[in-house]
Amino acid sequence: MTDGSTADPAGRVRPPAAARRTIRRERLHTLGFLAPFLVGFCAFFAYPLIATVYFSFTHYDQVNPPTFVGLRNWDYVLFQYPQFGTALANTLWLVVVMVTARVLFGLAIGMLITRVKTGLGTLRSLFYLPYLAPPVAATTAFVYLLNPGTGPVNQLLHRLGIPAPNWFNDPSWSKPALTLLALWGIGDLMVIFMAALLDVPTELYEAAQLDGAGAWAKFRHITLPTISPVVLFAAITGVISSMQYYTQAILAGSLASGIGASPGVLFEPGYPSGSTLTLPQLVYSLGFQHYNTGAACVVALLLFALAMAFTLLLLRRGSGFLTEEGR
Template sequence: MASTIQRRRNRAALAFLSPSLLGMLIFFVFPLVMTVFYSFTAFDLSNPPRWNDFANWTFLFTSDPLIGTAVLNTLWFVAILVPVRIVGAMVVAWVLTRARRSSGVLRTLYYLPALIPPVAATIAFVFVFNPATGPVNELLGKVGIDGPGWFTDPAWAKPSLVLLGLWVLGDIMVIFLASLLDVPTEQYEAAELDGANGWQQFWFVTVPNMTPVLLFALITGIIGALQYFTEPAVAATTAQGKASVGQGAAGALGWPDQSTLTYGQLLYSKAFGANLLGYASAMAVVLFVVAAVVMAFLLRRFKAFSPEVAS
């Protein structure tokens, strides 16, 4: 009797889970399996895929002249853009928790840029930082500073994208703000009675309480940086005066001088610019594996750091 009831419960649970399971099979498992399959083929959407063993993988790891530049640029964004956005969002959230007057207005102002579509935000940012006619360099010139080339200078193109990331950090800031406001005040009071200074209170009270939120921000930030595409692609084409994103004869993606060419842009150009869908599939598999390994590593490290995450 008990086993019959258990089977009924299992069937009922499976029935409720079936829409999600079906969606996962159709939109995740099946595309993943087919991507792995296509990575071992020569495929261009015009002809049936033709098996070519490890040719795509060999070219990816030994012969592609742009893969090294794309990987290094992507790692630069992971190492610089992600921490800068997290620290910036934390600072802004902390300042807003201390604001007593007009706190609602300030929160709205800081969050509004995050509502702008990435393409529109990037185009506006490129025009504002235009080295010849942009207001930023005009203001710098009035105080005697010769403004840099920003998105037209290979040395400044990536830092300019970091500034763009700081401008639209409202999405992370709101999450941090809610987490900061949720930290029990009695813990701060107890730490203060024990003689803890401001930094000690932040490190031993605030950070442990925010560990799950920090983990979320770090994982999503790294995955987003590994797939970084829209902002550098739009910035490169806009700075060049082009109307569309593509890897044309002038090499719009990665401009100037491949300084903003990311792994995601190179994957896009191989798949939809050169019609090398098999090779692009191999690149996509590598990206998936790297993201999965990074996520597993971060989860393991945070579990050792925070019992709440471990649970």
């Protein structure tokens, strides 16, 4: 071979030495560009995940070295720890109810604002500003507004002659109150849906108008199919966020119980009566309050698997509703 190429024993032609050096140099350049991602992926995802799997099979109190206990932690969490079922039920409730309510409410507000002719900027700001409030400040203000005794909301309901709930102090109303808090900060979904709705071709509405289609027919056959990728995105990100729901629930429970952030006081998450206990709170309680890191890792892995299952289900089911433009 006159171009410097060689053949291996199997008869495959190898490129010349200069070409091999060029290919090696290009691969090194590519690896250099990928290095920040690879380092971050290994340090913040791969290693923590592997360590979590390892600790789930050990007894580890964060003081003494971990000792292997097999499936004992899994058996304890799944079959002996009663709070796991409560936290799982609450988390699933938030996934089904809160995510659905946020998507529907965000879509409704987005459609409302795209049709408003006057005061658009003011109305858009009123709905978006609560989203900018930090979660701790927003939750604190919301607990005050819904205080059963002195809150403005209950006082207004009493004046109107409407029975006022106990909100965060009532197990049957605590999760609906958290849902109202999530709807209060609907600004993120409002902006996303506004952008999607404004991107729907007006020609489709004009053609439907000529065919005599009503408002519901236009929404069902034009608006919804066109923005279906955005609806799917909102549902998936909502499921992931609800699976990580921690700050608002634990802060609302602690404030409603009267404990708040009192120093030196151990607060068991879930007030009232475990109704606000979520799986992320259970990870914190087991791992950092009771120093049972093995059981906390089991809950974390189950939470990870549950989030993956919901995401894959939504991706599989939602892809059937995507139009050719959204695929």
